[in-house]
Amino acid sequence: MFEKLLADLRAKRAAAASKIDALRAEGGVLATRDALSAEEQERSMSIVTELGEARSELAGFDAQIAQVEAERDADAEQQRAAEQRKPVNPAPAARVASEPNPVYRKGDTEVSYFRDLYGATTGAQDAIRRLADSQVRAASSAAGSGGEFAPPLWLVEDFVEIARAGRVTADLMQPDTLPEGVASVNLPKATGNTTPAVTQTQNTTITEGSFTSTSVSSGIAEISGKQTVPIALLRQSGVPLDRVILNDLARAYAAVLDGQVIAGSAANGQLRGLITAGTTVTYTTTQPTQASTSTTNSFYSKVLGAQAAMNGTRFLPADTLLMHPNRWLWVLNGYDTAGRPLIPPTANGQNTPGITGGPTAEGYAGTWAGLPVYVDPNIPTNLGAATNQDVAFVLRRDDLWLWESDMETASFDATKAEENAILYRVLGFAAFIPHRHQASVQVISGTGLVAPTF
Known part of the structure; x- marks a missing residue:
């Protein structure tokens, strides 16, 4: 520190x-x-x-x-x-401690972190020493932190944080550090409890029930990204390529993790995503509407229905509405019978179902049906029989836990030797448990969410 x-x-x-x-x-x-x-x-x-x-x-x-x-x-x-x-409750994809005496500094044209990663593979002692000195902050008990190198602090702050715009959903989950040396993460879950009853006669045996429990678990997903850089560019460039390389790798890593949190299949090494973990709220209609006084089969009513289902099963309220940015624009495109927008740009209307938070393509967007709205372009839009549907989620984020390791980097020259290039890789590990309380993930899906037109 x-x-x-x-x-x-x-x-x-x-x-x-x-x-x-x-x-x-x-x-x-x-x-x-x-x-x-x-x-x-x-x-x-x-x-x-x-x-x-x-x-x-x-x-x-x-x-x-x-x-x-x-x-x-x-x-x-x-x-x-x-x-x-950051949105509320961000997940720390790259947990870094303070780097009190940084070896690699922003704007420093003399040394380059990724150039040194390559130099270390060739036995360059200066590069090896600088890399070793830069790891003063990297020692931890997190999974994946022991074998390779953690990027410099300023690089992580500049680009991993920026790249998190590509992992909106992942950043909404409850964050924790993935411990070292585990093959899975398990959480206990109660399946039955005692059943109290009114005592009809004094001095009689009270009603007895049995407490039963199980557990829910997540495997460890391995998430990585890579980029190939010509050796000539590393050696001859007068500008360190750290910003360019890590920008691309961090964005790739963030997008893959976010996609896993949303739609992972829980098979073939994937995480269990929200779509496969939640309770389905079916929205079936050939004439979807944002909100209407003439029918209860509107998107607004389905969001309220999802909240009611959570209240009646989880007995705690929802706190987030998550959707694709195009779905939110469709919501904003709704008008009442007088031609006035249902969602005004400011809170100056009467009886409005929501308020826009301003133009956005990802992140916080406004409110709808009493819930803060977040939009994430990683939500799939090719669902349903016709592969033209998206989904929306009503969530209680406190029940959704995401564990992540530190992101690590490495370089490899042997695999790209014939191309005179270096392959750079980022690697991390994650576990996700969204199904400890299934009611905490309400998935609105169906033909009412076909691709909107404008």
Whole structure:
């Protein structure tokens, strides 16, 4: 952490300053003598040398303190900016601790993280040393954190956070760190409990029931992305390619994970996604409407019905409505009989079913039927018999748990040797349990959600 490093540096600086004061005092005493012995003369000369060294050490500590303070302030500013971009309850796909003395800095054209990953495969000692020094923050007990390298902090903040716009649904889940050395994650689930009853006669045996339980589990999904870069570009480019490479890899990783959380099949190594884990709310109609006073078979009524189903089974309310951005635009395209939009741009209408949060393609979009709306372009639009339907989800996010490992990177030259290229890879592991309370995932689907037209 920055504060611990600063405390250590300030303590060392204080020790150096105290040493300077002591040397000055000792030298001052010797300077008042009219005559010095040979030993005192030698000591006086050594004090001058030690003072010079102590002053240089003090200046070095001052420079280090200034650098760490600047890094701390920049980190705090990036964290504030990242928090503004995140939806509620974001999942920490790439958990990183503070990097107090970064080896790879933004804007530094002298060193490159991905160039060093390649250099390490060729035995370049400088590259190996820099990579090792950069891993001061990477040691953890998370799965996948031991064998390879964690990207520099600023790269993760700049691009993993940006890439999370491509994992809206994953970021809505309850986050946790995937522990090391596990093949699956299990959560207990109660299936039966005692049955209280009214006691009709005093001093009689009370009603007894039996508590039973089971568990729900998730396998560990392995998620990765890759990019091939020519060696000539790595060697000859005057600009570090870190930003370009990790941008592409992080976006690919984020999109795959998000797709798994939404629609994973729970087979062939995939996670169990929301679509396969939830309770279906069928919306079947050939004339879908956003909200209508003439029929209860509208999208608005189905969202309310999904909330009612959760209330009656989970006995706790929903807190999120999730849909494809095109579905939300279709909702915004609804009008009343007077030609007024059902969803006004601000909360100045009367009896409106929702409010738009402003133009957006992903993330928070507004409210509908009393729920905050999030839109995610990774929601499939090719469902149903005609492969032209999407789905919408009414969720209680507190019941949906996503475990993730740290994202790690590696480079490989042997597989691309004949192409004079390097293959870079990101790799992570995840587990997801959305079915501990099935009622917490209400899946609205059917012919009423065919692709909208505008």
